Amino acid sequence: MLRTAATTLAILLATPALAQAPQPAAPPAKRAPQVTYIHAGQLLADPDKPPRGRSTIVVRDGKIAEIRDGFVQPPEGTMTVDLSERFVLPGLVDMHVHLWGIGGDPQRARLEALERDRMDDMMTAVANARTTLLAGFTSVRDLGGNARGIRALRDAIDAGEVEGPTITNAGEMISVTGGHGDGRNGIGEPWADAVGTQLSVCDGPDDCRRAVRAQVGLGARVIKFAATGGVLSNVSGGLGRAMTPEEMRAIVDTAHALGRKVAAHSHATEGTRAALEAGVDSIEHGSYLDDDTIRLFKAKGAWLVPTEIAPLAAVAQARSGALPPATIPKAEAAAKALHEAHRRAFAAGVKFAFGTDTGVSRHGENATEFPYLVDLGMTPAQAIRSATLDAAELLGRDDIGRLAPGKTADIIAVEGSPLADVTRLQHVSFVMHRGVVATRAAP
Numbered sequence: 001m002l003r004t005a006a007t008t009l010a011i012l013l014a015t016p017a018l019a020q021a022p023q024p025a026a027p028p029a030k031r032a033p034q035v036t037y038i039h040a041g042q043l044l045a046d047p048d049k050p051p052r053g054r055s056t057i058v059v060r061d062g063k064i065a066e067i068r069d070g071f072v073q074p075p076e077g078t079m080t081v082d083l084s085e086r087f088v089l090p091g092l093v094d095m096h097v098h099l100w101g102i103g104g105d106p107q108r109a110r111l112e113a114l115e116r117d118r119m120d121d122m123m124t125a126v127a128n129a130r131t132t133l134l135a136g137f138t139s140v141r142d143l144g145g146n147a148r149g150i151r152a153l154r155d156a157i158d159a160g161e162v163e164g165p166t167i168t169n170a171g172e173m174i175s176v177t178g179g180h181g182d183g184r185n186g187i188g189e190p191w192a193d194a195v196g197t198q199l200s201v202c203d204g205p206d207d208c209r210r211a212v213r214a215q216v217g218l219g220a221r222v223i224k225f226a227a228t229g230g231v232l233s234n235v236s237g238g239l240g241r242a243m244t245p246e247e248m249r250a251i252v253d254t255a256h257a258l259g260r261k262v263a264a265h266s267h268a269t270e271g272t273r274a275a276l277e278a279g280v281d282s283i284e285h286g287s288y289l290d291d292d293t294i295r296l297f298k299a300k301g302a303w304l305v306p307t308e309i310a311p312l313a314a315v316a317q318a319r320s321g322a323l324p325p326a327t328i329p330k331a332e333a334a335a336k337a338l339h340e341a342h343r344r345a346f347a348a349g350v351k352f353a354f355g356t357d358t359g360v361s362r363h364g365e366n367a368t369e370f371p372y373l374v375d376l377g378m379t380p381a382q383a384i385r386s387a388t389l390d391a392a393e394l395l396g397r398d399d400i401g402r403l404a405p406g407k408t409a410d411i412i413a414v415e416g417s418p419l420a421d422v423t424r425l426q427h428v429s430f431v432m433h434r435g436v437v438a439t440r441a442a443p
Contacts, residue, residue: 034435035060036409037074038081040088042417043067045403047090047385051419054084059409062435066405081437083413083430089384090403091138091410091433092425093391094366095305096263096284098359099128099153099167100145122149129153129164131364133438136428138410139166139391139400141355143224143263143284147171147199151219163438166410168395171220172200173265174211174251179242180230180265205250208243212254223255224284227264228271231314231330239267239287239330241274248278261396263305267334269293276300282353282394285310287334289341297350303394305355306342308372311335313361339372346376353394354387367425370418380422409435 038057045052045067056072058065074080101121125145132140142150147169154167173180179201199218202211212223227248229239248264255262256279264275267287275283276296282303297304314331317323323331346352356369373383392401399408413430431438 033061035065035074036079036081036432036435036437037072038088038411038432039071039084040086040413041084042087043403044087044089044384044419047381047388047402051087051417055088057088057403057409057411059411059432059435062409064403064405064407064409067403081430081432086413086415086429087417087424088403088411088413088430089418090388090401091412091431092136092367092387093139093141093354093395093400094132094137094165094356094358094387095141095282095353095391095394096143096307096355096357097132097137097140097363097366098144098357099125099132099140099142099164099363100149100359101125118146118149121146122153125149125153126162126164128359128363129157129162129167132358132366133163133165133433134428134431135364135366136412136414136425136431137165137366138412138431138433139168139395139397141168141170141222141263141395143170143222143265144173145169145171147215147218147220154219160436163433165433168221169219170222170224170263171215171218172198174200174202174208174215174223174225176226176242176247177201177203180226180228202247205246208247208250209254212251212258212260216255216258216260221260222263223251223260224263224265225251227266227275227280228268229330230265230267231311231327231334239334241268241271243271243274245274245278248275248280252278252280261394276302284355284357285334285338286345287311287338287341289345291344294345294348294350297345298348301351303351303353303390304342304345305353305394306338306369306373306376307355307357308339308342308376309365309369310357310360311338339376343376346378351390352378352386353391354383355391365426367423367428370422370425374422380419383422384418384425 036059040055043052043055056068150169154169156162157164199214202208252262261281263282264280265284266272269288273293282305284305285307286304311334315335318328318331356366358366370383389401411432412428414424416424418424
C-alpha cells in the first residue's frame with residue numbers, strides 16, 4: 001500500500017498539468033459599441049456647402065455613422081448631446097503651433113529659465129494641449145518642440161491617456177549654425193556650452209540630410225526647417241535667407257524620400273523663393289512676397305500658412321521689454337509687411353491653410369486668427385474652409401475636415417452662425433474629439 005501511494009504521488013508531482021488541467025478560456029465578451037446621438041440646431045457638415053437645419057449626427061466608436069434630418073429619437077440608454085440651439089461644424093485644425101513649454105508669455109519664460117527643465121515643459125505642454133482642444137482645435141501640426149517630448153505627448157493623446165488634439169509633429173526645427181533654430185544664439189558662453197551640439201543644426205547639404213534623418217528617427221511626421229532668420233531668435237541677423245538652395249533641396253529631397261512633408265519657416269522673399277524651388281510643401285509666415293514668388297506658389301502647388309496673429313503678438317511683447325532688443329526691429333518689420341503680402345497672395349489664388357504660430361501668442365486664442373483672414377478678402381466660409389478641408393489636405397488626412405459617414409468624429413459647436421460672424425469661433429461651447437466629449441453644452 002505504501003508503494004502504491006508513493007507511485008501515485010510521484011505521478012501527480014511529475015505531471016502537474018494533468019493534476020490541475022486548466023479549463024478552456026471563455027471567449028472574450030463583445031464590447032458594446034459606444035454610440036452618441038448629437039442633435040444639432042444648424043449643421044455645417046461640409047464647409048463647401050450651405051449649412052443644414054436641424055440634424056442628428058450618430059457617432060459610433062469614434063466615427064460618424066450617419067447624419068439624419070431632424071432630431072431623431074435615440075435608442076434607450078444611448079447618450080444624447082443636446083446642441084439644438086447651437087451651430088455645429090467640423091473640428092478645427094491649426095497647422096502651426098508650439099505646444100512645448102511656456103507659450104505666449106516670454107517674460108515669464110525668461111524669468112523661470114533657470115528653474116525649469118524639460119519635465120516642467122512637458123507638464124506645461126500637457127496643459128497647452130488641453131487648452132487647445134477646448135478652444136475647438138481637434139488637430140494640430142506642432143512645428144517645433146522637444147522631439148521626444150512632443151512624440152510622447154502625441155502618443156499619449158492617441159492612446160486616450162491625455163486630453164488634447166491629434167498631433168502631427170515635426171520634432172525640432174532644422175537650422176544652420178547661427179540660424180533661427182540654433183538654441184545657442186545670444187546666450188552667454190557657459191550656457192552655450194551647456195546647450196552643446198544639437199541634432200537639428202546642420203551646415204552643408206550632407207549634414208542637413210543627416211539632420212532630417214535624425215528628426216525622423218525621433219518620430220517626426222513632418223519636417224520643418226528655417227529658410228530665413230526669425231523674429232524671436234536672439235540674434236541680429238535679420239529676416240533674410242539663412243540657408244543655401246543646396247541645403248534646402250537636400251532637406252526636402254531627404255524628407256520626401258522618407259514620406260514626410262516639409263514646412264519652411266520663411267520671411268524674406270529670397271528665402272521663400274528658394275524653398276519653393278526646392279519643392280517645399282508649405283511656407284510658414286511668408287512675410288515678404290513679390291509677384292514672381294506669388295506665381296511660383298501657384299506653379300508649385302505649395303501652401304501658405306499665414307500666422308497673421310504671430311507678428312502682432314511679437315511686436316507687443318518686444319515693445320513691452322519681454323523680448324531681447326534684437327527682436328524689436330524684426331518684429332516690427334514682419335508685422336508691417338505680412339498682412340498686405342498675404343492680401344495680394346490670396347487675391348492671386350495662392351492656397352491658404354490655417355495656422356497661427358500659437359506659442360508666440362497664447363494657447364487657446366488660436367481662433368483670433370479668423371478675423372484677419374476675413375480682412376485679407378476671405379469670406380467667413382473660406383476662412384473656415386482653410387481650417388478644415390484645406391488644412392486636412394495639407395496634412396494628407398481624408399478622415400477630417402468635413403462631417404460625413406466614415407469620418408472621424410471631431411465635432412465642435414458655437415452659439416450663432418460663424419458664417420455671419422466669424423468671431424463666434426473664439427467661443428466654442430462643445431468639443432468632441434474622436435467620439436469622446438471633451439466639454440459639453442447640454443448633455
